[in-house]
Amino acid sequence: MESSSSFSPSSSSSPPLIPNPNPNLDQQPRLTITQLEQLKVEQKVAEIYRLLNGVSAHARSLMSELWRDKHVEFLTRGLKQLGPSYHVLDANRPWLCYWILHSIALLGEPLDTELENDVVDFLSHCEDEDGGYGGGPGQLPHLATTYAAVNTLVTLGSENALSSINRDNLYKFLLRMKDSSGAFRMHDAGEIDVRACYTAISVASILNILDYELVKDVGNYILRCQTYEGGIAGEPGSEAHGGYTFCGLATMILINEADRLDLSSLLDWVAFRQGIECGFQGRTNKLVDGCYSFWQGGVLALMQRLLPIVDKQLTSSSVSGESSLGSTCNSKSSDLSGQGSGKLSDVGFSFIKRHAESPPLFHTIALQQYILLCSQVLEGGFKDKPGKYRDFYHSCYCLSGLSVSQYSWSKDAGASPLPTAVLGPYSNLLEPVHPLYNVVLDKYYISHEFFSRS
Numbered sequence: 001m002e003s004s005s006s007f008s009p010s011s012s013s014s015p016p017l018i019p020n021p022n023p024n025l026d027q028q029p030r031l032t033i034t035q036l037e038q039l040k041v042e043q044k045v046a047e048i049y050r051l052l053n054g055v056s057a058h059a060r061s062l063m064s065e066l067w068r069d070k071h072v073e074f075l076t077r078g079l080k081q082l083g084p085s086y087h088v089l090d091a092n093r094p095w096l097c098y099w100i101l102h103s104i105a106l107l108g109e110p111l112d113t114e115l116e117n118d119v120v121d122f123l124s125h126c127e128d129e130d131g132g133y134g135g136g137p138g139q140l141p142h143l144a145t146t147y148a149a150v151n152t153l154v155t156l157g158s159e160n161a162l163s164s165i166n167r168d169n170l171y172k173f174l175l176r177m178k179d180s181s182g183a184f185r186m187h188d189a190g191e192i193d194v195r196a197c198y199t200a201i202s203v204a205s206i207l208n209i210l211d212y213e214l215v216k217d218v219g220n221y222i223l224r225c226q227t228y229e230g231g232i233a234g235e236p237g238s239e240a241h242g243g244y245t246f247c248g249l250a251t252m253i254l255i256n257e258a259d260r261l262d263l264s265s266l267l268d269w270v271a272f273r274q275g276i277e278c279g280f281q282g283r284t285n286k287l288v289d290g291c292y293s294f295w296q297g298g299v300l301a302l303m304q305r306l307l308p309i310v311d312k313q314l315t316s317s318s319v320s321g322e323s324s325l326g327s328t329c330n331s332k333s334s335d336l337s338g339q340g341s342g343k344l345s346d347v348g349f350s351f352i353k354r355h356a357e358s359p360p361l362f363h364t365i366a367l368q369q370y371i372l373l374c375s376q377v378l379e380g381g382f383k384d385k386p387g388k389y390r391d392f393y394h395s396c397y398c399l400s401g402l403s404v405s406q407y408s409w410s411k412d413a414g415a416s417p418l419p420t421a422v423l424g425p426y427s428n429l430l431e432p433v434h435p436l437y438n439v440v441l442d443k444y445y446i447s448h449e450f451f452s453r454s
């Protein structure tokens with residue numbers, strides 16, 4: 001197992017623990033403005049590396065502390081400031097609610113009942129009378145803000161929050177967003193992409209309204225988005241990207257068709273996205289960014305439970321010399337519904353009950369190091385990388401990625417990890433998430449119970 005005093009993906013016993021990411025900084029040829037900007041960021045990261053290599057293990061452990069109180073303060077202030085701006089024209093507010101409230105839930109911080117009721121009330125004003133949620137009261141319903149609103153209400157988890165969702169209308173909205181190709185549109189007459197497929201299927205699954213009419217042919221669309229690199233693009237013919245790879249893989253799992261993807265090339269692609277800086281990049285030849293800690297780290301957490309399917313794919317292609325990918329039939333060992341019955345609404349629940357079949361598929365301590373030392377802002381909040389400003393989006397996805405990496409050694413989802421799996425003091429440990437929906441696991445179980453009743 002990794003040691004929490006090890007700071008390099010390829011660490012050995014003695015210093016320097018981390019190689020200089022760019023030893024030739026002084027000998028660069030003439031650079032463009034963009035390259036100069038990138039260089040400045042890389043120099044900052046290199047500075048942190050130099051700093052880390054020069055300090056004791058004890059000092060490193062202090063530097064790796066999660067500044068919980070500061071984060072809670074930053075997030076709660078943000079949530080309260082949303083209040084007066086509820087009347088301002090802005091299409092992002094359900095997202096802000098989700099990013100902030102999910103972060104607070106990950107930190108294990110309870111929410112004041114008055115604030116919670118304000119959020120439920122606000123989101124019910126965003127709910128369209130024909131189903132789905134818009135970015136604000138009176139705005140067109142949109143799949144992205146519908147996903148954000150539903151995940152927010154699941155995260156709140158009260159009877160008031162969960163019963164505020166009109167599932168019949170939401171189902172009609174989802175059917176209206178379904179295109180004849182099988183994929184989904186983000187909104188009426190809107191763009192079709194893998195995000196739309198994921199947000200529609202995730203919402204339907206968590207609310208227990210997923211059926212074959214919603215699922216029909218969506219897998220065919222996602223298969224067309226897997227690229228020659230192995231990752232998944234936003235639409236057919238585009239470049240593989242971590243955000244879309246998460247959306248595409250999670251969708252395929254939720255519809256019980258993950259075995260149709262080329263999982264070993266997907267695994268190869270995502271494993272190589274963890275850079276020498278210890279964080280993940282979103283796509284080949286781009287800079288690392290804290291938010292990919294979840295998009296790419298989440299993919300690898302999902303893959304830990306899919307390894308038997310990878311083995312099966314590799315065995316069948318080496319035995320027959322032909323690939324069995326792309327078929328629609330799910331044999332028993334690839335069935336994720338847990339019953340061999342292919343019952344769609346069970347997949348999210350039974351998937352998380354599966355054992356992780358291997359140790360983590362990425363360097364979890366290195367990722368925690370990037371998040372805590374390069375993305376964490378000591379005054380509260382998280383950012384993409386040194387040199388950038390904090391924001392709620394990066395706070396949400398850095399904390400989600402931190403949680404995923406802390407629990408990646410746990411065979412059973414949510415089981416307390418050993419101290420060696422957690423970088424810094426054990427009090428850094430966050431709440432575990434359900435990686436298919438990115439909601440806190442306990443909140444998921446409450447909503448699963450609630451929506452299974454009806």
Ligand SMILES: CC(C)=CCC/C(C)=C/CC/C(C)=C/COP(=O)(O)OP(=O)(O)O
Pocket residue numbers: 144195198199241242243244247281282283286287289295
């Ligand atoms: C559920 C949901 C709505 C998911 C969204 C998933 C997601 C993050 C998609 C990524 C979109 C994208 C191509 C960003 C590239 O930005 P960039 O070029 O600024 O960044 P890069 O250089 O890191 O690629």
Ligand SMILES: [Zn+2]
Pocket residue numbers: 289290291292384394
């Ligand atoms: Zn980012």
